[in-house]
Amino acid sequence: MTGTPRPRTPGTRDRILTAAREEFSARGYEKTSVRGIAKAAGVDSALVHHYFGTKEQVFEAAVEVAFAPAMNAPNAVADGPVEGVGERLTRFVLGVWDNPATRAPLVAILRSAVTNETAAAVFRRLVATQLMRRVAAQLHLPDAELRAELAAAQIVGTALMRYVIKLEPLASADLEQIIARVAPVVQGHLTAP
Amino acid sequence: MTGTPRPRTPGTRDRILTAAREEFSARGYEKTSVRGIAKAAGVDSALVHHYFGTKEQVFEAAVEVAFAPAMNAPNAVADGPVEGVGERLTRFVLGVWDNPATRAPLVAILRSAVTNETAAAVFRRLVATQLMRRVAAQLHLPDAELRAELAAAQIVGTALMRYVIKLEPLASADLEQIIARVAPVVQGHLTAP
Numbered sequence: 001m002t003g004t005p006r007p008r009t010p011g012t013r014d015r016i017l018t019a020a021r022e023e024f025s026a027r028g029y030e031k032t033s034v035r036g037i038a039k040a041a042g043v044d045s046a047l048v049h050h051y052f053g054t055k056e057q058v059f060e061a062a063v064e065v066a067f068a069p070a071m072n073a074p075n076a077v078a079d080g081p082v083e084g085v086g087e088r089l090t091r092f093v094l095g096v097w098d099n100p101a102t103r104a105p106l107v108a109i110l111r112s113a114v115t116n117e118t119a120a121a122v123f124r125r126l127v128a129t130q131l132m133r134r135v136a137a138q139l140h141l142p143d144a145e146l147r148a149e150l151a152a153a154q155i156v157g158t159a160l161m162r163y164v165i166k167l168e169p170l171a172s173a174d175l176e177q178i179i180a181r182v183a184p185v186v187q188g189h190l191t192a193p
Numbered sequence: 194m195t196g197t198p199r200p201r202t203p204g205t206r207d208r209i210l211t212a213a214r215e216e217f218s219a220r221g222y223e224k225t226s227v228r229g230i231a232k233a234a235g236v237d238s239a240l241v242h243h244y245f246g247t248k249e250q251v252f253e254a255a256v257e258v259a260f261a262p263a264m265n266a267p268n269a270v271a272d273g274p275v276e277g278v279g280e281r282l283t284r285f286v287l288g289v290w291d292n293p294a295t296r297a298p299l300v301a302i303l304r305s306a307v308t309n310e311t312a313a314a315v316f317r318r319l320v321a322t323q324l325m326r327r328v329a330a331q332l333h334l335p336d337a338e339l340r341a342e343l344a345a346a347q348i349v350g351t352a353l354m355r356y357v358i359k360l361e362p363l364a365s366a367d368l369e370q371i372i373a374r375v376a377p378v379v380q381g382h383l384t385a386p
Binding site: 124 | 221303304306307308313316317320321338339342343345346347348349350351353354355357358359360361362363366371374375378381382
């Protein structure tokens with residue numbers, strides 16, 4: 001079917017991505033099918049394959065959209081004095097988690113990554129390569145990647161306990177109080193001697 | 194059927210628990226059924242209900258067994274000088290994760306807790322109440338529970354990134370190197386002014 005002109009209604013690609021995000025969120029990676037995404041978007045499965053390729057590639061594209069604001073953040077996070085990078089990173093990531101509108105795709109990504117190896121690989125590529133390594137690159141330290149991953153472990157662990165497992169008192173604590181406690185730890189991981 | 198004498202072969206209860214742990218590990222909480230556990234254990238479903246009750250209660254019992262070594266640990270972790278509690282706790286929890294034999298049930302618990310609210314509630318009860326709060330109780334600080342949860346966030350986040358998501362270089366780093374970096378952070382969460 002390659003070469004056949006296809007209907008490229010403006011917005012079709014976005015509609016497929018929205019459907020994909022909703023399907024992956026609701027069902028998890030394993031139970032979601034390209035056919036189900038196509039049906040939810042009101043298009044033919046072949047069109048989904050045409051735009052994105054395999055299910056893994058649809059997932060990656062859907063995750064990338066969810067992370068789109070974050071993809072511009074590393075520069076903003078890394079810019080500015082290095083003494084404040086821990087707070088900027090913590091405030092940014094927990095802020096995205098704290099917003100109910102942006103939390104749902106993150107929960108979906110985390111759930112999929114914890115239960116499925118393919119989704120974990122997508123998580124690794126996006127979070128590690130695109131987000132944390134761009135922060136790490138600004139540190140100019142030989143062990144910057146390990147530092148960035150331990151910082152990510154504190155932030156993602158906090159998000160997991162607060163927003164997914166909902167441990168109390170952490171789940172109900174004021175966000176600023178949590179940032180005040182987590183940011184110095186993240187700063188320490190990133191820059192302490 | 195209450196009151197009817199039942200075969201209480203020594204080891205039947207353990208056999209059911211082993212089957213339950215294997216079923217929950219392999220299938221996750223939602224796809225596991227009491228009937229499937231009974232079948233794997235070679236007993237009648239009624240016997241599983243008799244010993245444990247509902248699926249949630251079987252899950253909790255299976256998790257408790259997986260956590261059994263940990264259930265005695267809080268005292269060992271909390272005993273001794275408070276300056277070393279961060280390292281004792283980090284070494285203990287990451288040590289359990291680092292052992293392939295004890296890692297499987299932990300991955301199963303985490304997967305179930307991330308994808309299912311009932312399993313998350315069991316995780317909350319066991320980890321929060323039985324493990325972290327017993328550590329927190331030794332701290333004699335007003336915000337001890339929040340401190341313990343942020344410490345748990347760092348340790349569980351590290352385990353998640355290292356053993357489940359398998360982020361590199363964290364996944365291949367030497368365990369002692371990881372403990373050396375995580376323990377002071379855990380200590381800080383627990384006891385820093």
